[in-house]
Amino acid sequence: MQNKGYPVDWLYQLKQRNNIASIVGKYIHLEKKGGKYWACCPFHNEKTPSFTVNDDEGFFYCFGCKESGDVITFVQKYESCDFPEAVAILAKNAGMEVPEFQAEQEVVVKKQAKERVLKLLDCAYKHYQENLYLPQAKPAQEYIKKRGFTRRELEDFKLGYSLGWTEMVEYLRRQGFTYKEMLDAGVINNKNDHYYDVMAERLVFPIFNAFNECVGFSARVLVKSELAKYKNTAETMVFQKGRVVFGINLVKALKQQQGIDRIVIVEGQIDVIAMHRAGFKTTVACMGTALTKENAKELKKLSQNVTLCFDGDVAGIKATTKSIDILKEEGFNVLVAVMPAGQDPDEILRQQGKEALEKIINGALPPTDYLINTELQNYDLTKADEKGRFAMAALGHISKLSSRSEQEPYLDRLRLLTQIPVDVLRRDLDKLSKDEEAVKHKQQENLPEQNVITARENGNIRAIRFILGSLIFKKPYINTKIDYKKLLPRYSAIIEKAMLGIPVSSYFDYFDVQETPILNECLNMGEIEFKDGNERYFNECVWAVASVELYAQQSKLAEEFKNAAAQDERMKIMQRLNAINKAIRERKLEEFYVR
Numbered sequence: 001m002q003n004k005g006y007p008v009d010w011l012y013q014l015k016q017r018n019n020i021a022s023i024v025g026k027y028i029h030l031e032k033k034g035g036k037y038w039a040c041c042p043f044h045n046e047k048t049p050s051f052t053v054n055d056d057e058g059f060f061y062c063f064g065c066k067e068s069g070d071v072i073t074f075v076q077k078y079e080s081c082d083f084p085e086a087v088a089i090l091a092k093n094a095g096m097e098v099p100e101f102q103a104e105q106e107v108v109v110k111k112q113a114k115e116r117v118l119k120l121l122d123c124a125y126k127h128y129q130e131n132l133y134l135p136q137a138k139p140a141q142e143y144i145k146k147r148g149f150t151r152r153e154l155e156d157f158k159l160g161y162s163l164g165w166t167e168m169v170e171y172l173r174r175q176g177f178t179y180k181e182m183l184d185a186g187v188i189n190n191k192n193d194h195y196y197d198v199m200a201e202r203l204v205f206p207i208f209n210a211f212n213e214c215v216g217f218s219a220r221v222l223v224k225s226e227l228a229k230y231k232n233t234a235e236t237m238v239f240q241k242g243r244v245v246f247g248i249n250l251v252k253a254l255k256q257q258q259g260i261d262r263i264v265i266v267e268g269q270i271d272v273i274a275m276h277r278a279g280f281k282t283t284v285a286c287m288g289t290a291l292t293k294e295n296a297k298e299l300k301k302l303s304q305n306v307t308l309c310f311d312g313d314v315a316g317i318k319a320t321t322k323s324i325d326i327l328k329e330e331g332f333n334v335l336v337a338v339m340p341a342g343q344d345p346d347e348i349l350r351q352q353g354k355e356a357l358e359k360i361i362n363g364a365l366p367p368t369d370y371l372i373n374t375e376l377q378n379y380d381l382t383k384a385d386e387k388g389r390f391a392m393a394a395l396g397h398i399s400k401l402s403s404r405s406e407q408e409p410y411l412d413r414l415r416l417l418t419q420i421p422v423d424v425l426r427r428d429l430d431k432l433s434k435d436e437e438a439v440k441h442k443q444q445e446n447l448p449e450q451n452v453i454t455a456r457e458n459g460n461i462r463a464i465r466f467i468l469g470s471l472i473f474k475k476p477y478i479n480t481k482i483d484y485k486k487l488l489p490r491y492s493a494i495i496e497k498a499m500l501g502i503p504v505s506s507y508f509d510y511f512d513v514q515e516t517p518i519l520n521e522c523l524n525m526g527e528i529e530f531k532d533g534n535e536r537y538f539n540e541c542v543w544a545v546a547s548v549e550l551y552a553q554q555s556k557l558a559e560e561f562k563n564a565a566a567q568d569e570r571m572k573i574m575q576r577l578n579a580i581n582k583a584i585r586e587r588k589l590e591e592f593y594v595r
Contacts, residue, residue, distance in 0.1 A: 005101040005111070006087065011072075011509045014087065017094035020071040020505075021055045027078050042078060043067045044259060044303070058505030061524050067301075068524055070508040078256075081211060110237070117185045117238055120177050121214040124187050125206040127171055128160025128199075128217075137161040139222040140203045148350070153273050156250060160204040162219065168197040186216055186233040199231065205269045207239070207287075208249040210298060215239045218246070218269055218287070230268075232287060242292040245299065247272045247284040254281055255302055262305040264337075264361065265291065265323070266345050267316065274346040278354045280361075283309075291323040296330040305333045307364050312339035317374060324367045328400070335364035338373075368410055371397040381418065391418050391425065392432075399432050460548060463541035464488060465518060469525035470538055471498035472507070477535035479542065483594045487545055494519055546592055547584065554580045 021037050024030060030037040030053060041051035044065040051062045061068040067077065075086040084101065091098045101111065131137055132154070140161040144154070153159075162168060169188055173179075179195055182188040188195050202219035209215050216233030233239050246269050254260055264283040266272060275283035282303075286295050299306065308323055310316035320336060327334045337360050339345070348357045365373070372394045379390035391414060398410045407429065415422045468491060470478055484499075485492040497510055504523060507513060513520050557577040564570045583591055 005084070006099060008506070008509050010099055011087075012503070012506060014090055014094065014096060015058055015071050015505055017096065018071050018090045019055065020058050020060065020074070021053050023071050023090070023093070024053050024060060024074055027074075041065060041067070042256065043301075044255065046259070054504075058503060059508070059523065065301075065304075066524070068520060069513065070505040073508060073513075113184065114237055116177075116181055117236065118213055118215075120172065120181055120185045120187065121206075121216070121238070123175055123177075124168065124172065124185070125158055125160060125204075125214045125217070127168065128162060128204045128206070129158050130160075131163050131167075132159060132161040134161075134163070136163050139201075143203060143220075143222050147270065147274075148277070149273060150277065153277055156276065157247075157269075157273055158206045158208075158214075160206065162197050162199045162202055162204055165196045165200040168199075169195050184236060186236040186239060198233070202231065205246070207233070207244050207246055209238075209244065210248050210252050210301070212249045212253075213238075215244060220270075240294075241287045242290075243294040243298070244287055245284045245295055246287065247276070248298060248302070250276070251282050251284055251302055260303055262307055263299055263303050264307045264309050265299075266309050267311050267319070268344075271345045274349050275357075278349050278357065280357075290319060291326055293326055293330065296326050296332065300330055300332065304331065305335075307335045307337055307361060309337040309339065309345055309361065309364075311344040312341045316344075321371065321374070324371070328367065334367050336367060336370040337361045337364040338370065368397050368401060372410070372413070376417070387418050387420075391420055392428065395425065395429050395432055399429055460545050461518070463544040464491070465521055465525070466538065466541045467545065468494060468498070468518065469522040470534075471495060472504065472522055473525065474498075474501060475534070475538070477538050479539065479589075481593050482542060482589065483592055487542070487549075487592045491518070494522075542589065543587055546589055547587075550580055550584050550591065554584065 021030060024037070024039075028039045028042050028051075030039045031049070032038075035054075035056070037053040037055065038049040039051045039053075040046050040049050041062040041064055043051075043062065044067075046064050050064040051060065053060045059068060059070050060074055069077070072083065072086050072090065075081070075089055076083060079086065079089065081089070088098055132140055144159070149159070169182065172182055172187070179188070179190075182195070183190065187198065189198050190196075199217055199219040201223075202221050205218045205220075206214045207216045207218060216236065216239035218230060218232045220230055221227050232241060235241065251260065251263065260282045262282060264275065264280055266275060266283055266285050268285055272283050272285045284299070286292070306327055308320050308327075310320045310323075316339065324334055324336070339348070339360065345357060348360070375390055375393045375397070378393075379386040381387045381390060394410075394414050398407050398414070401407045401410070411422050411425050411429070414420070414425055467484070467488065471484060472494075484495045488495065494507075494511070497507065502510075507519065507523060511519055513523065554577065557573055557580065561570060561573045561577060564573055580591075582588065
């Protein structure tokens with residue numbers, strides 16, 4: 001459950017007076033087919049319409065990129081603004097007065113502090129940008145000239161310069177900001193009661209989020225110094241190193257203008273700017289080489305296709321391997337551009353030109369090919385023991401492929417490399433897969449009870465999704481005898497709203513749908529045509545979930561019976577066990593009936 005700072009009833013009225021089809025229709029061309037409106041999605045590039053607007057239920061969904069939401073969400077995404085800004089746009093459209101933001105006091109204070117920090121950072125980056133063109137910024141100007149940055153890149157990436165240790169501090173004070181606000185924004189630091197600019201005398205790269213808000217800085221030293229070459233803003237309320245992506249604002253704008261097919265990820269800011277200058281406009285970088293799950297979630301909003309283009313050194317190879325796992329877990333289609341040893345994209349562009357880098361990117365490898373090639377560099381295949389170790393290392397990568405048809409071509413390649421018979425490799429692969437499953441099973445056995453419940457529910461996720469979706473969309477075949485909160489305790493908050501019969505669009509007011517994947521998927525089920533026979537399927541889903549719980553109770557009671565010493569205790573356990581056994585045998589659901 002979330003608190004968005006405005007009364008839920010008022011948000012409902014806001015959406016009632018901002019018909020979603022009318023609002024979306026102001027931004028993109030909609031065509032009505034059947035009971036829904038269709039269009040080419042504004043959030044990803046496509047030629048055949050897969051973006052739908054459900055006017056009756058008040059939400060949109062794209063079958064292509066999976067974006068979804070209510071009318072407020074649409075305005076947020078299209079206008080690249082936050083929730084209160086989207087609310088203000090719609091309230092103005094409907095001639096409604098926006099009520100005072102009335103979350104808990106802690107939330108209100110945090111919101112106000114965040115707004116103040118963002119305002120300060122906006123002011124700071126623009127001042128750094130102005131400094132870059134002053135005579136005192138000669139070191140930065142010479143570095144920019146050496147790198148070949150054009151005025152276009154300087155404007156696109158808002159590069160700036162810090163003139164000294166106190167100039168920015170004094171400037172921000174004149175703009176009415178306090179020392180505490182500067183500290184909160186990560187712009188200054190304090191030593192012996194003296195405040196100083198943490199980016200002092202460096203070339204400054206503002207870091208923007210996907211909404212084009214400056215959230216922090218990275219800066220490069222320009223003269224020989226004992227100081228670190230690069231320095232990033234410390235963690236703040238708006239800047240978390242593992243969440244920000246350098247250049248994401250430009251890639252998002254490009255996607256909205258013409259669509260994009262693939263994102264290229266490089267290591268540093270200089271590489272990003274060089275890539276953009278060479279025409280690779282969908283290039284971004286994470287802060288440092290480490291890509292995180294949070295980075296992946298941000299990038300997935302732009303494209304599911306990614307090419308990794310990290311430096312050709314040990315650190316770059318290590319980062320690539322780690323990034324592959326994270327991106328694959330998040331459902332990306334990943335390719336790996338193999339850089340020459342010890343070189344980065346900027347060097348390739350300066351020394352060999354755009355065509356050389358284009359050839360490297362166009363020749364990017366699937367992840368398993370890249371990982372096997374990387375393993376090859378670590379072993380001498382003329383030695384029998386190293387050949388065997390290489391085979392097992394390669395099989396470890398092959399085992400992560402989801403199907404035998406994907407694995408078989410790599411087994412053939414491994415046979416050619418090692419001369420080990422393919423049936424032997426296949427047996428080792430099967431054993432490796434079984435060992436991995438055994439480890440997962442053992443880990444699950446050692447989980448706390450709530451985590452075990454979670455794991456069991458994850459195994460029935462399709463059934464759970466269909467049950468929740470049917471409740472949300474008020475399907476007539478729902479068995480009203482069942483206490484669904486008892487059946488699915490983890491989802492009691494969603495079930496409670498479903499039983500109240502709230503409109504589908506209101507779920508976006510009560511919950512953070514984007515951060516609740518199963519609810520997001522359930523809401524999108526409204527775009528699936530429910531056909532004859534769903535009553536039977538619904539009942540099968542209910543039994544699938546209920547039976548898992550009954551079998552768990554059966555196992556637990558059997559263990560209790562084995563350990564019980566007193567005869568009367570054993571009799572009570574046996575009675576309960578017999579009732580559970582009968583329920584399983586006859587597929588009875590009384591255990592989950594409303595009491």
